[in-house]
Amino acid sequence: MDLHTILDRFANGSLSLSDVEKEISIHAIEKIGDIAKLDVGREMRKGIPEIIFAENKEYKDVIKIALAAIRRNGQTVVSRIRKTELSRVANALKKNSLVVEVGRKSTTLLASDKSFGRKMIGAHIGIIAAGTSDIGVAEEARLVAKAMGCEAMVSYDVGIAGMHRLFPALKEMMAQNVGAIVVVAGMEGALASVVTSMVDTPVVGVPTSIGYGFGANGIAALASMLQSCTLGLAVVNIDNGVGAGAYAASVAKRITRK
Template identity: 40%
Template sequence: MNQTRKLLDELVSGKITVEEAEKQLKLSFLDDVSGLAMIDANRGTRSGIPEIVFGESKDASDIIQIVHRMLNTQNAALITRLDQEKLDVLESKLKEKNIEVFGKTPLLSVIVSNKDWSAQETSGRIAVITAGTSDIPYAKEAEALAKLVGVDVLSFYDVGVSGIHRLIGPIKEIVEKDVDALIVFAGMEGALPTVVAALVDIPVIGVPVPTGYGFGGKGETALASMLQSCSPGLAVVNIGNGLGAASVASLIAIRAAKNRP
């Protein structure tokens, strides 16, 4: 339950007065963490996607301070782009919290939550597909975000165009399970999202991944290829932006689920 909903429930049940509710709402919008960060506590309520901590450019001690403060107003926080050293510090300093790890270093994503937290069920469904094994760490970041917002994920790895027959089973399952949106990760020439978008009537979000060789091998070729796709129904995010793709896919899925019989 988000903080605003909890506050409204307490008001309706008579646990707090109108004046107390008004005061808490005013205090909940922004929370200053020792000059390190301004936490947007109501972002999840306002936009559907809560504030996420980008861990790559922050010290472990700063991340811990921010997460502690976030968990005062929400029950879970997602930290992305951690290496093993930072994760070790988090696990040692946050022993009283639940910690779920996705991916591998240096692209670890972590959901830190209070002991009583479970994601709010939405009935939204997305699928994540990777062309190669090297793309999986970026896919894991997307899976972490989907879990945080209560969207179910079907994952299929290493089904790229060099072995196109491997895609048949995943596509069949995706259609049978009535998935709301697809995220397709591909490096190299970045062809897989175009192929997938040509096979389904589901919104596809392509994520170029910085895997490849030599010229254009840092995701530039994959990005250009996806942007020039001839398959309708394909949208593209920036190189490696699994989080952005998951945000869009999850919002699509949550809205679709609201209208499902």
């Protein structure tokens, strides 16, 4: 629950004072056996829900942690699920009467209770992917932003090899007054600098591990973005769509806060 929900429930009598104290304690954790400790107050403190990094976790542990997080907070993001287990994880969550959205070409999903009322607060971000191979990382950013109550305008496969594809997308994002733009690009990663040079909106660059030969696995894209001479570009780690989505949504939410 976020702070507004907690206070609303206290005001209408559905939460006691002791319940409120428990909810807002920065020390509040929920132990899940001996495998995990949920930071149950994170969403209230930061506006970012529990995100479960699944890559090196066993299937049964992923499910156990996800169900506990949803029981406590109504939703969770599960990122970087093994491709061989993606369908299995998604189906297991659906069998628990949960709403599950899997990102396009992605191994990340957003799961929530059917009764969960996600507050879309009017904040908007843009997400641009240079190529089709970058969509999976871009979808990570979109799902995290959605979990934070932030809507995303997306435009995929608009890299610099065909620059004319980019302009309509940027024009629409500027017309919608997005609070930040996430640019996802592999190979030489130049798209992030190009976008930053054309807008007055904060841009978050996400280098991806798409590429081969010299500077492969995202090294060239990361170096290019870090060396950008265009001001207004922040850069996250290679393939870190989750971090980019959280940062961009945080910026957009701050802008819309009354």
